[in-house]
Amino acid sequence: xxxxxxxYATHVxxxxxxxxxxxxxxxxxxxxxxxxxHLVRRDAGMFDVSHMLAIDLEGTGAHxxxxxxxxxxxxxxTVPGRALYSxxxxxxxxxxxxxxxxxFRPDFYRVVVNAGTADKDLAWIMQHAGSVAVKPRRDLAMIxxxxxxxxxxxxxxxxxxxxxxxxxxxxxAAWLGDALIARTGYTGExxxxxxxxxxxxxxxxxxxxGAGVKPAGLGARDTLRLEAGMPLYGQDMDEQxxxxxxxxxWTVDLAAPRDFIGKSVLAxxxxxxxxxxxxxxxxxxxxxxxxxxxxxxxxxxxxxxxSPSMSRSIALARLPAGCAVGDTVEVEIRDKRLKATVVxxxxxxxxxxxxxxN
Numbered sequence: 001x002x003x004x005x006x007x008y009a010t011h012v013x014x015x016x017x018x019x020x021x022x023x024x025x026x027x028x029x030x031x032x033x034x035x036x037x038h039l040v041r042r043d044a045g046m047f048d049v050s051h052m053l054a055i056d057l058e059g060t061g062a063h064x065x066x067x068x069x070x071x072x073x074x075x076x077x078t079v080p081g082r083a084l085y086s087x088x089x090x091x092x093x094x095x096x097x098x099x100x101x102x103x104f105r106p107d108f109y110r111v112v113v114n115a116g117t118a119d120k121d122l123a124w125i126m127q128h129a130g131s132v133a134v135k136p137r138r139d140l141a142m143i144x145x146x147x148x149x150x151x152x153x154x155x156x157x158x159x160x161x162x163x164x165x166x167x168x169x170x171x172x173a174a175w176l177g178d179a180l181i182a183r184t185g186y187t188g189e190x191x192x193x194x195x196x197x198x199x200x201x202x203x204x205x206x207x208x209x210g211a212g213v214k215p216a217g218l219g220a221r222d223t224l225r226l227e228a229g230m231p232l233y234g235q236d237m238d239e240q241x242x243x244x245x246x247x248x249x250w251t252v253d254l255a256a257p258r259d260f261i262g263k264s265v266l267a268x269x270x271x272x273x274x275x276x277x278x279x280x281x282x283x284x285x286x287x288x289x290x291x292x293x294x295x296x297x298x299x300x301x302x303x304x305x306x307s308p309s310m311s312r313s314i315a316l317a318r319l320p321a322g323c324a325v326g327d328t329v330e331v332e333i334r335d336k337r338l339k340a341t342v343v344x345x346x347x348x349x350x351x352x353x354x355x356x357x358n
Contacts, residue, residue, distance in 0.1 A: 005050035006141045006201040014215055022116035024051040026218055033219035037308045040187055040224055041351050044147035045216035046208055051115035054137040054195055055122060058108050061132045066101060066109060068260055069128060071243060073253040077103035081173040083184055086251050087243045088121065089262030093269065094239040095246065097121050098231065100184060102173055110180075112142075114233050141201035143194045145213055146224075148351060150191030154181075157211035158204070165192065186221065188228025188349045223305050226314065229277065229345025235288055236275065236302040236316055242266060245318065247275030247345070271321060275302070277345040278315040279357060280331065282338040286315035291332040292340075296320035301331065309348045316345065 002025040011018065016027030027048065029036055039045045057065060066074045072086035082103050088096045097117040102110040113121040118136075126134050145154050155162035164176045165183065170190075173182035180195040196204055209215075222232070229247075231237055237246035244252065244266060254267050278301070280286050286304030293299075297320045304315035315331075323329070325344050330337040343355040 003051070005048055006198040007048045007050060007205055010202055010205055011048065011215070016215070016217060019218070021218055022051060022114070024115055026051060027215070029217040029219045030215050033217065033223070034308045036214070036216035036220035037223050039214055040147045040189055040216060040220060041309055041348070042148070044145060044150040044153045044191070044213045045220070046205070046213045047144040047146070047216055047221055048142075048205075049144050049193070050141040050198075050201065052142055053113050053115065053118040053122070054140050054142070055111045055113065055125065056108070056135040056137055057111060057125075057129075057132055058135065059132040060107050061130055062109050063106050065125075065129060065132050067258050069125065070099070070101065071252040071260055071262065071266070073256050073258065074101060074103065074109070075256065075258075077101070079172070080104050081168075083171040083173060083182060085171075087237070087248060088124070089243070089260070089266075090239055091261055091265070092239075093242045093262040093265035095233070095237040095241055095243055096124060096239060098233055098237065098248070102180070102182065110137075116234060139198055140195050141198045141204075143196070143201070143204060143208070144185055144187075144191065145194065145208060146185045146187040146189045146191035148190060150189070150213070153211045153213045154192050154194075154208065157207040157213070186228075186230055187224040188230070188346060189224070190350070223308055226303050226305050226316065227307055227309055227346065227348035229316070229347060231275075231316065232303055242269065242271065244269065244271045245273045245275065247316070273299070273318045274321050274323070275316055276319055276323065276325065277343040277347060277355065278304075278317050278329070278331065278340040279343055279355065280313035280315075280338060280340045281328075281357070284313060284333050284338050286313045286331060286333070286340070292317050292319060293330040293332070293337065294320055294323050294327065296322035299323070299329075307347060309351075310353055314347050315340075
């Protein structure tokens, strides 16, 4: 049986189409996935992301533990509430998971990991934790409020939220009592991710509804993140893929003298593949696992969809290292080869289309 978040009954009451996602009963949409997508780009929508897992790391060794476990450098985190995106790697340099780390004190961090990898992530962290206390926080619910009006509507819904978060820069968080309000997200739009005690999840959701924030499901979340050029674990990266191949070299700190698991492999590797974007020239829909034919050899689409914001098909693809932005390639769709243009993601951010054909 799939697991249920604290908001399961609320989703059913609101008419959410429930599906099994990473072992959780989650809403795919509440009627129209495309309308929910546009809602987030133009106003404000909210997503239940309580299936993800927050893990608190506490103790004098927490900083050194994260030095070892993640490819980005937690030394960048000096201001309480500052957040950092990173990958956690295996000894071969493959991605165990991508995650966000929040810094509160040198002896207190919070790591938020993906739902489908939560159990293995937790086991991996505990394997290396030593004396650090590792606390999975399944007592928390998480709600992402995203869109150009997301912050204002959140402030209208939650007493004290504006005072706590009005000055927050992107990738910073603040405490609102025993809740955390973070200016982060997975849509390419502004907004917050709220981590709140599970017992207050329904009341918080209903307060946001009352402030004009409408619910959105996993379908819109996927098209939004793909337009924003944000990778999805299990599709755009996995344990056989390095962050250098997945378009995440910017999250890897090889320059600092600290060591981390997988560093020696990445430092000595010249990737033969890279991740870039594709715009389909012809009619059709780009999908994961379709073959891409380039002058430098074959590649493969890792994530593809029809973009509601652009009214055309887009994709992230793993292509040979020699491919460049502006190249014309061919994608095999139903035994036909259709032309596509190589572009640099993101496709859409903050409601604006950023890439075009030559």
